[in-house]
Amino acid sequence: MTNFASRFSRFCLLASTLVLGLVLGSAAVAADQPRSTTWKAGPFDAKAREILAKVIAFPTSLGNRKVPEMAEYLAGEFRAAGFPAEDVTVVPFKLPAEETATLVVRYRGDGTGGKPIVLMAHMDVVTAERDDWERDPYTLVEENGFFYGRGTADNKMGVVGFTTLFLRLKAEKFVPRRDLIIYFSGDEETAQSTTVLMAKDHRKLIDAEFALNSDGGGGNLDDETGKPTLYAVQTAEKTYADFMLTTRNPGGHSSAPRADNAIYDLAAALTKVSNFSFPVMWNDTTIASFREGGKTTPGELGQAMKRFAENPRDEAAAKVLAASPGTIGQTRTTCVATMLDGGHAENALPQRATANVNCRIFPGVKIDEVRAALAQVVGEGVEVAIKSDPLSSDPSPLRKDVFDTVKRVVHQFHPGVPVVPYQSSGATDGLVFRSIGIPTYAVDTIFIRDKDSFAHGLNERIPVKGFYEGLEMWYLMVKDLAGTGKAKR
Ligand SMILES: [Zn+2]
Structure with a gap:
């Protein structure tokens, strides 16, 4: 698809949460519930921040041809962490409008838990005009409790979350009960061809029972009180x-x-x-x-x-x-x-x-x-x-295992917040996965206020605390789904 308006990412979540949203308002969570439990630093926080700074510095918008470099940098991190070279694959793509790439990393499990789970994010970003930004969009800046930079929200947080997750699980010698597959695409914000071509020509690399997509869903905080109002799981896309x-x-x-x-x-x-x-x-x-x-x-x-x-x-x-x-x-x-x-x-x-x-x-x-x-x-x-040539997809079934895990993990951070499936009116790479029969659940882990979110716009940012909490949420969610369940902080 070619029109930017079709790009759904968290920024469109906000439009969509308006639906529920307007209205779930701050009343959704009882006033006496804690906003969030106290943050404990995770063992890979410093590494995650380092990777975030590195990936923000690659200006991966259309025409810059920087996605392959970013993919190679990340591939190096995986290999250095002990992933065998044959499980770390950079697939180059020469598209009419761009030279780009995808990255696939397989974390081998013992196979007792069934088919793999895909963890997806995209490496490209929407173009940012340096002169229009208050800060350099391609330098990670931490200020006022936020990380600023093009892609912080959409979708390099997802890239960092999954990368760090693999490094941490590897360091802990965790053996999942099924293979985990990281899939990072290379042109989600524009043509979305890389995922279409991966599905067509490299299906084996990304075949899975279901996928978790970091490029949609997520938590909302009330604009006034900052309290969590709802957590959305995107399960269908128009x-x-x-x-x-x-x-x-x-x-x-x-x-x-x-x-x-x-x-x-x-x-x-x-x-x-x-x-x-x-x-x-x-x-x-x-x-x-x-x-x-x-x-x-x-x-x-x-x-x-x-x-x-x-x-x-x-x-x-x-x-x-x-x-x-x-x-x-x-x-x-x-x-x-x-x-x-x-x-x-x-x-x-x-x-x-x-x-x-x-x-x-x-x-x-x-x-x-x-x-x-x-x-x-x-x-x-x-x-x-x-x-053009649009792609359609069926809604994903509301899998009990996925929803149970998401609730269990989200509620460890934000007790009682409603976890709600939703259908978005645009499209992410998840649509491609659904179109080939891989159910996909967009479960970004960032909680943010509507008024703080500038995804696709100027001065894109995410809350620092939300970033570190989000890493922990990914860790628990994936450990829960790929391990024996019930992962605890
Ligand atoms: Zn996105």
Whole structure:
């Protein structure tokens, strides 16, 4: 996919938590619960900080060709820690827009626990303009309790978390019951081709029972009180797709107008699109989201969430959810006009008019079904063509083992915080894994306030305390899932 708007990462989590969120508010956690237990320094904290500083210093945005260097640096760390060379693989990619790479590291288990678990992050970042930033985006700066730098939140924290985790487990001589596979991709923020190509050509390297994705999900802190309000596990992603609507006309002189006109025809078609709704849909994830959200969302919206979770065929409830921009996307495929172009001269009848219609397609719905529905809505005389080559995926099942582990670990740091599955409206590399049948759970370990998060934007940062706590959460989660369970701090 090519449009930046399809990139979902934690920054989009925030848009999505708005749904539950608005509203779970600070009431979600009782006032007498501790914000967080006291932080104890972990044995690999200093190493993690060193690696964070190193990886932030690689400007891995599109066009810089720095991902391969970063991958080699990390590969060196794994080899130095004792991972055999054949288990540390840098796969180079020459894409039309970029030279990049992926990194795969296999941590061998004893095989008693089943198929491997993939731990995924991406090494590339969104472009940062040095002049616009208050601090150099490619130098790690610790200030006011935050780590600043491009990629701190999206998604080099994930890279550091998993890298440090492997080094620590290795140092502790931990033997997992199944293989663990680190997979770091090389162009998540742009074309997302590396993961598509890995799935196609190197499936063996990344094949797994399921994947944990650091590039989505995570915890929210209340903007005012700083108390944790919820922890989201992203289990489904809508498909991002653009459709081009085109009308054509022989044109002519504007002094001699005719009844048929490419711009009027397109305008009429767009009015039809505007008046059209796709059917209401649901899955386990959206039902669970609404059930949780309904508990703490006041008013009519909260009531509608509860009723919809009870009975998604409740049309009145679905109507209330569809009237709110924060919830409509969770109830159906949506399509909306986003760009217009038409005509070629001020004094000529237009020969052609086009509109871009952007759709967020409900998981499980085929892209061509959406194209066909749009074509039917606009009727004859309007061409409807799909742009680029979008990928669709099914929602991941709400695996009990994953959710039990996530709850157990998150609650050791933030007791009582609701752990909620959610469906995002954009796409990460997780979508590619889901599309090839590997269920994927985005479980970033950072807790942050909406107002502190500038992922993709200027002055991107993460809380220092959250960074170190996040390392510990990864350690416990993965030890729990790949060991005998019930890992404790
Ligand atoms: Zn990301």
